[in-house]
Amino acid sequence: MSDCCATDGLMRLEAALATLISSVKPVSTTETVSLEDSLGRVLAKPVVSPINVPSHDNSAMDGYALALKDLQNIDTLPLAGQSLAGHPFSGEIPAGHCTRIMTGASIPPGADVVIMQEQTETVDQGIRFLQKPDKPGDNIRQAGEDIAAGTRVFTPGRRVRPQDIGLLASLGIANIAVYRKVKVAVFSTGDELKLPGEPLGQGDIYDSNRFVIKAMLKKLDIDIIDLGRIPDDKAALREAFLKADQQADAVISSGGVSVGDADYTKDILDELGETGFWKLAIKPGKPFAFGQLPNSVFFGLPGNPVSATVTFQQLAAPALRHMMNQQPEPKVEFTLATQTRLKKRPGRRDFQRGRLVYGESGELQVMSTGHQGSGVLSTMSGSDCYIVLAEEDGDKQAGERVKVQLFDELFK
Incomplete structure (x- = not known):
């Protein structure tokens, strides 16, 4: 298959993501946190069960x-006492x-079966026993049956979930070693921007954009440095870059990465560090910038709200997870029939917003949530998945099967 996108100077998503992952360095500093403070942190050392x-x-x-042998020739045994949780039977x-x-x-001691x-x-x-077990061990949970002492329970890179905390508590582990949190500086650019209210x-x-980006960063359990709104002024933008680079591991801006006369980001990146602007073969989100600053990396997201959200989730978030040392998690993808006609021109991979629905016969299907413009956040909010149409795809008719990618933790 010919690379339809390379001829247009557009970088495919996989190549862009591979470049990002190879360019960002995971943090190496570790710290010890209590179990109660471990939710969302990334393990820095293996966890081995002490019990x-x-x-x-x-x-x-x-x-x-009882001992099963005692029921060989009889069906009734006298009762010798009781064993309760926390109050075991004394002796044999x-x-x-x-x-x-x-x-x-x-x-x-002395018992080998429970009836x-x-x-x-x-x-x-x-006590008369109406049924006899076939073999010793029936209805007995053996010591170490779930986890044996010395077993490696978790490996480094695991992000701690609520159920993991429960398991760690059951092992008597009070503190764990984790990587320090990644620090990300965030700002928006544009004279036209106002705060809600x-x-x-x-x-x-x-x-x-800044609000949704910060919300997704919180989902990743990242320390956020909010630098607010930066006007379309080169000196102000340069000062914001310098301040962000001094404080953060990564810098994320929204807007100012296209080719307008007032978009100064590229000039400042060229001055302060190294830049490689990408025009990506995806929709929404064609304009996306990545660069290296003296002390940090830079992700320049498009200004359109849906484009900023999609490029953060598809590109910036995997790079930040790599920086956090988090083990990569595969995307949940499958194919379903679409209930709605989908418009698509060949050339870019299209991440259309969709919602899972059930067909008349009860089969799982997908439908578009409506207008797919890069500024239409309402269809993003009403979705639970992407309908992913390949670069070479054209329109899809209702009933055709399409790839569906479920929203991950960032959107839940």
Whole structure:
């Protein structure tokens, strides 16, 4: 297949992403945090279980613990006591006896099986067993059955999730080693930008990009340095770059990366560091800039709101995860029939906003959420996935199968 995009001077997404990943350096500084402060942090060292889980043989259900050999010729055993969670049976079960046992309680010495209470009845002589197990070990959870002491539970690069914290707590681990947080400086450029709550003048718009970018950075658990709105003034923009570069590992701007007369970003990057402007073969998000500053890396996002959001999620976020030392996670993709006609011109990969729906027969399908303009945030907000149309694709008719990419954690 010919590279339709290379002839237009547009870089494909995979090549752009590979260049980003190879250019950013992961942080190396580590620190120790408490379990309560570990959510979202990236592990810097392996986590090895110090104990067996379960720590002791215990009952998988309420019933009676006994030695199976004691039921070879009889069906009734006298009761010798009980074993409760946190209050085990004291000593060894006398030969020819059974003990009452509750779920999670320690198996008394001398017992090798638990018979559930529904398979018993109480009689004058003790407990009659209506069914006998086939082999020892029935209904017993062995020590270390879930996790054996010395087992590597997590590897470096894992981002700690709520369920991971529960597992670490169950191992008695109070503190873990993590990489320090990545610091990202954020600013928007443009004389026309106003803050939400401020009145709009003629030609003004609200600065939405900085808010959505910061929200996604919070999802990544990144330390944010908000430098606010920078006017279309070269000296002010240069000062913002210098300040950001001194404080952050990465700098993200929104707007000012196209070819307008007032777009000074390229000149400043050429002056302060190295720049490689990309025109990407994706839609939305064709204008995207990446550069190296003296102490940080720079991501220049387009000014249109949807373009800024998509390029952050598809390009900046994977690079930042790499900088965080986070293990890469594959995107969740599959093919579905589209309920709606999709307009597409060959040339760029198109990330159209979509929503999962069910067809008349109950099969999962996808539909467009409406207008796909790069400034239409309403269709982004109403979506739960991308409909990804390849560079060479044209229009898709209703009923055709298309690639669907589920939104990741940034949009949930």
